[in-house]
Amino acid sequence: MLGWIAGIAITTGMRWSEILTLRRNQVDIERRIVRLLETKNTSPRTVPLSKEATEYFRQALNNPIRPLDTDLILFGEPGKDGKRKPYQFNAVWVRLKKKLELDDFHFHDLRHEAVSRFVASGLSDQEVSSISGHRSMQMLKRYTHLRAEDLVDNLDKLATIDSLK
Numbered sequence: 001m002l003g004w005i006a007g008i009a010i011t012t013g014m015r016w017s018e019i020l021t022l023r024r025n026q027v028d029i030e031r032r033i034v035r036l037l038e039t040k041n042t043s044p045r046t047v048p049l050s051k052e053a054t055e056y057f058r059q060a061l062n063n064p065i066r067p068l069d070t071d072l073i074l075f076g077e078p079g080k081d082g083k084r085k086p087y088q089f090n091a092v093w094v095r096l097k098k099k100l101e102l103d104d105f106h107f108h109d110l111r112h113e114a115v116s117r118f119v120a121s122g123l124s125d126q127e128v129s130s131i132s133g134h135r136s137m138q139m140l141k142r143y144t145h146l147r148a149e150d151l152v153d154n155l156d157k158l159a160t161i162d163s164l165k
Helices: 001-010 016-020 050-063 090-098 109-122 125-130 137-143 148-157
Strands: 033-036 045-048 075-078 085-087
Touching: 001 016, 001 050, 001 090, 001 109, 045 125, 109 125
Parallel strands: none
Antiparallel strands: 033 045, 075 085
């Protein structure tokens, strides 16, 4: 499940808490959207899904070991009360980071990377903010990490002065 969680995070920019609490009725594979009801800033939002993100959700929804007693997409074992809780991936995450020697890598870095990719792909600040749920452009800018190499490619796409004559 960790692969699906990380894939969803990097392709949607969703927070881990938003991903883990998703229920099947919030994901519309046909329309390629996810409806987030509870977010950090308390405003519901609808997240559009790329083809890649849709495939991660399709795989998670079709999990062959899905128990009948939960509508959570990413489910854990039943608690003491007998109810299933969201999948808790922290132990696996920590072991994987240690194995890959990524001590300073945090799950939230996937959100930063997603936002940077959205911007680098040419989406406007307003479009990126709509997807990520950032309320202010100031906060959105803190999340955006553009690579100089990508900027060079974008500059090459601009019309040259000679072509404007």
